[in-house]
Amino acid sequence: MHTDRPSVYVAAAPRTGARPDRQPQDDEQEALRTLARMAMGGGISGLRDMESALISYGSDPAPDQNSTPYQDAARTIRALEGRGYVRDDKKWLTRRGFEAVGRVLLRDIMRDLGMGSPGGHHTTLPGTGETVTDATRPHEPGDDMSGVSVPDTLLNSLRHTRDAAFPLDIRPGDIEQYVTEADSRVAVAYCLDLSSTMRTKLSDGMSRIEAAKRALWILYMLNTRHYPGDSIHVIGFASMACRIRPHDIPYLGTFTANDDFLHYTNYQAALRLARRILRGEAAENRRIVMITDGQPSACFVESERQRRDILSEKPYSHFYAPDPALVSRVEGERGMRLDADPRMQVYLCYRYRGVDGRVGSLTSSEARRCRRDGINLDYVVISDEEELAGYVEGLASETGGRSYWARDGGMTGMLVSDYVRGAKAAKLR
Numbered sequence: 001m002h003t004d005r006p007s008v009y010v011a012a013a014p015r016t017g018a019r020p021d022r023q024p025q026d027d028e029q030e031a032l033r034t035l036a037r038m039a040m041g042g043g044i045s046g047l048r049d050m051e052s053a054l055i056s057y058g059s060d061p062a063p064d065q066n067s068t069p070y071q072d073a074a075r076t077i078r079a080l081e082g083r084g085y086v087r088d089d090k091k092w093l094t095r096r097g098f099e100a101v102g103r104v105l106l107r108d109i110m111r112d113l114g115m116g117s118p119g120g121h122h123t124t125l126p127g128t129g130e131t132v133t134d135a136t137r138p139h140e141p142g143d144d145m146s147g148v149s150v151p152d153t154l155l156n157s158l159r160h161t162r163d164a165a166f167p168l169d170i171r172p173g174d175i176e177q178y179v180t181e182a183d184s185r186v187a188v189a190y191c192l193d194l195s196s197t198m199r200t201k202l203s204d205g206m207s208r209i210e211a212a213k214r215a216l217w218i219l220y221m222l223n224t225r226h227y228p229g230d231s232i233h234v235i236g237f238a239s240m241a242c243r244i245r246p247h248d249i250p251y252l253g254t255f256t257a258n259d260d261f262l263h264y265t266n267y268q269a270a271l272r273l274a275r276r277i278l279r280g281e282a283a284e285n286r287r288i289v290m291i292t293d294g295q296p297s298a299c300f301v302e303s304e305r306q307r308r309d310i311l312s313e314k315p316y317s318h319f320y321a322p323d324p325a326l327v328s329r330v331e332g333e334r335g336m337r338l339d340a341d342p343r344m345q346v347y348l349c350y351r352y353r354g355v356d357g358r359v360g361s362l363t364s365s366e367a368r369r370c371r372r373d374g375i376n377l378d379y380v381v382i383s384d385e386e387e388l389a390g391y392v393e394g395l396a397s398e399t400g401g402r403s404y405w406a407r408d409g410g411m412t413g414m415l416v417s418d419y420v421r422g423a424k425a426a427k428l429r
């Protein structure tokens with residue numbers, strides 16, 4: 001596995017005190033960063049919870065500071081509510097608040113990465129495209145005349161004209177055309193592992209699910225603000241996969257044992273749903289990015305014969321078909337729609353430090369289907385487990401994909417850099 005890691009991005013914690021030279025907009029940005037922390041951590045279901053959280057964030061001032069920006073949490077909340085950022089609801093961030101917080105997070109990560117305003121995803125081949133460069137080339141029949149460089153064309157004409165008099169003698173060979181570069185449009189499906197172990201803490205204090213949510217929030221803002229021609233899709237997966245509305249990213253949580261058997265890890269379900277979504281995209285660059293902290297422990301049983309084959313090898317195998325009432329409850333509570341076919345059963349087989357042969361085989365088959373459809377595959381591992389890293393690297397190698405190891409919290413910077421560079425960032429070596 002690649003052991004060199006990208007630069008670690010650790011989100012700045014909200015300042016716990018206010019200095020006299022602070023401007024109102026500074027305090028608002030700090031408040032928005034605090035909203036981001038609360039959204040990442042979950043557990044907020046309305047303004048009353050938010051007030052308690054704000055008080056706890058401001059209860060421990062730094063030694064050199066006399067007051068805290070959240071001494072009057074109720075007033076802060078009223079101000080945020082007045083700006084249209086929050087509301088007293090289970091999904092407490094308004095669309096405006098979601099975007100305001102996202103802009104702050106995006107600005108922070110771009111500053112941390114030393115990036116200015118992003119540009120396009122460029123190819124390296126000059127030709128007909130959308131991005132105009134300063135370079136020119138001779139005009140060729142069929143070129144769009146709107147791309148003619150008038151100054152260079154006039155200079156070429158003057159070179160063979162003894163007396164600069166109008167009308168100029170412009171010959172076909174004088175015409176210069178601006179070189180353009182084709183912008184590569186991107187369609188990405190980010191598949192986020194929602195299995196129970198994603199609650200594990202990283203070295204920077206955030207949990208795996210919190211770090212992943214932050215990264216997806218920033219990527220969505222980057223996409224909508226700077227690359228509106230691109231498409232970003234978010235898929236959550238555990239035993240089954242579901243499509244996530246971008247504005248629901250702050251409220252994502254992991255499945256647990258209380259959700260019946262939905263808390264297993266089914267790569268196949270995520271890849272299948274992502275493939276179905278991306279097949280409808282016309283982008284030149286279609287990618288699936290799987291963010292996970294565990295090896296696959298589930299797969300679909302696609303036929304009765306397949307089920308019998310598994311039972312013949314392992315008579316005590318466990319097959320799971322979610323109860324419709326449970327599916328309805330989960331969808332209502334989490335605001336998601338599971339990609340659940342009542343005719344499809346899930347084979348559950350967790351193996352400590354290993355992958356069941358049947359699960360591994362069907363996972364690999366689904367990944368190969370994605371590649372046959374022209375979809376590239378990236379795998380981001382958020383874990384310290386060498387076995388998981390080895391498995392993912394093998395899967396990536398088998399299916400022509402790339403694998404990354406973000407075990408110390410550097411995932412956000414890595415994914416943003418990769419997206420900005422048009423999915424051409426080098427593998428970590």
